[in-house]
Amino acid sequence: xxxxxxGEQPIERRLATILMADVAxxxxxxxxxxxxxxxxLRGHRQIFDQLLQAHRxxxxxxxxxxxxxxxxxxxxAVRSATEIQAALHTRNQHLPPEQRMQFRIGINLGDVIVQGxxxxxxxVNVAARIxxxxxPGGVCISGSVYDQIxxxxxxxxxxxxxxxxxxxxxxxxxxxxxxxxxxxxxxxxRRRGSAIGAGxxxxxxxxxxxxxxxxxxxxxxxxxxxxxxxRSAEAERNAAQEREATxxxxxxxxxxxxxxxxxxxxxxxxxxxxxxxxDLAAASRKADEQRRLxxxxxxxxxxxxAQKVREEESKVAVATPRAPAAALPAVAGxxxxxxxxxxxxxxxxxxxxxxxxxxxxxxxxKTICWGVAMKVVQGEMLATWMNPRAGKMDSxxxxxxxxxxxxxxxxxxxxxxxVGHGIMMGNVSGNEITTSGAWGGGLRIxxxxxxxx
Numbered sequence: 001x002x003x004x005x006x007g008e009q010p011i012e013r014r015l016a017t018i019l020m021a022d023v024a025x026x027x028x029x030x031x032x033x034x035x036x037x038x039x040x041l042r043g044h045r046q047i048f049d050q051l052l053q054a055h056r057x058x059x060x061x062x063x064x065x066x067x068x069x070x071x072x073x074x075x076x077a078v079r080s081a082t083e084i085q086a087a088l089h090t091r092n093q094h095l096p097p098e099q100r101m102q103f104r105i106g107i108n109l110g111d112v113i114v115q116g117x118x119x120x121x122x123x124v125n126v127a128a129r130i131x132x133x134x135x136p137g138g139v140c141i142s143g144s145v146y147d148q149i150x151x152x153x154x155x156x157x158x159x160x161x162x163x164x165x166x167x168x169x170x171x172x173x174x175x176x177x178x179x180x181x182x183x184x185x186x187x188x189x190r191r192r193g194s195a196i197g198a199g200x201x202x203x204x205x206x207x208x209x210x211x212x213x214x215x216x217x218x219x220x221x222x223x224x225x226x227x228x229x230x231r232s233a234e235a236e237r238n239a240a241q242e243r244e245a246t247x248x249x250x251x252x253x254x255x256x257x258x259x260x261x262x263x264x265x266x267x268x269x270x271x272x273x274x275x276x277x278x279d280l281a282a283a284s285r286k287a288d289e290q291r292r293l294x295x296x297x298x299x300x301x302x303x304x305x306a307q308k309v310r311e312e313e314s315k316v317a318v319a320t321p322r323a324p325a326a327a328l329p330a331v332a333g334x335x336x337x338x339x340x341x342x343x344x345x346x347x348x349x350x351x352x353x354x355x356x357x358x359x360x361x362x363x364x365x366k367t368i369c370w371g372v373a374m375k376v377v378q379g380e381m382l383a384t385w386m387n388p389r390a391g392k393m394d395s396x397x398x399x400x401x402x403x404x405x406x407x408x409x410x411x412x413x414x415x416x417x418x419v420g421h422g423i424m425m426g427n428v429s430g431n432e433i434t435t436s437g438a439w440g441g442g443l444r445i446x447x448x449x450x451x452x453x
Contacts, residue, residue, distance in 0.1 A: 143173025287386025
């Protein structure tokens with residue numbers, strides 16, 4: 001059963017010279033500047049395609065920066081490759097170093113499979129493998145190509161020996177064309193006197209000169225575009241610098257405004273603190289004055305009461321020298337007996353120095369104390385002091401029993417001005433008075449005083 005019966009098309013084969021070209025370091029160039037790399041590749045390909053067509057080459061496949069072409073003649077393929085490298089070398093001289101683009105070119109003569117307009121098979125694969133060992137800007141050929149062109153082109157070849165390539169069964173004899181020859185436009189034919197050879201050389205030179213001239217126009221256009229891009233970039237840089245300068249000025253102005261606001265706030269805070277200190281000092285002076293007046297009044301009352309007691313005692317002593325101790329007079333002329341509770345209370349008279357303390361437990365345990373001077377006259381206790389937080393006078397009034405029991409009523413002001421009341425109970429022991437109790441809200445308060453000499 002033949003292939004036609006199976007419905008398969010017969011495979012077409014032919015001998016062809018295959019040229020494979022690829023850009024060296026193309027991925028790195030694209031990574032640095034994609035748009036610029038594509039523009040340079042377009043200019044190179046314009047020259048590449050023109051010189052390839054001038055030597056009857058046909059591109060049958062491309063992939064990005066790669067080109068696959070076939071030629072009916074090995075001689076034409078090598079001529080085309082060397083002329084392409086020479087023209088591209090000239091174009092690269094007009095480009096900045098970072099934009100220069102070089103092709104590697106490999107050429108092989110071999111059997112290929114025709115599939116539509118495409119070519120497949122080892123003939124193509126060997127050309128692709130040879131291209132990979134070619135130096136950038138150079139040309140490498142297989143032994144089959146060398147056998148066809150030797151003694152036909154005046155080129156210098158370097159033997160690379162048999163090269164083994166991936167997926168190629170047999171080692172391939174490989175030759176490289178020197179870089180100087182690749183750049184020298186090698187058009188000389190074996191028969192120098194031949195009109196045909198001279199004509200072909202002249203035509204090739206004309207094509208290359210036309211390509212280079214076209215490149216000069218293209219290069220001029222690229223120069224204009226580059227200059228416009230440079231100017232645009234410079235204008236953008238200037239605009240960016242101006243924006244940065246404006247932002248910096250604004251930032252400095254904002255910082256100055258913040259510093260000014262801080263200084264004004266500190267000045268206002270200092271002024272308020274000074275005013276508060278003055279107010280507190282005035283209140284303290286007022287409290288001291290009030291305390292001084294109270295102490296003076298207390299001393300006068302105590303002195304007056306003591307004087308009356310002495311006068312009454314003197315009268316009693318003169319009138320009834322044998323009177324029992326139970327008949328001693330009371331303060332202010334009130335007669336008392338030995339069982340009167342006020343008898344002998346003058347033994348507690350005096351000024352007691354000490355302090356009151358509020359004992360907090362919520363939100364955390366702490367004690368706040370303040371100094372209080374307590375006056376005691378005939379068992380009557382009295383103290384006043386300035387409450388600095390409320391700016392008002394607080395007071396304590398109490399009594400001492402003949403047995404030394406102490407009961408004190410407190411009147412104090414909260415910071416908001418509200419009046420609070422408290423009760424403390426305690427004892428007199430020697431020259432010390434010790435009390436404890438609570439404010440109406442439940443806050444515990446303690447007091448302790450010592451009689452001053």
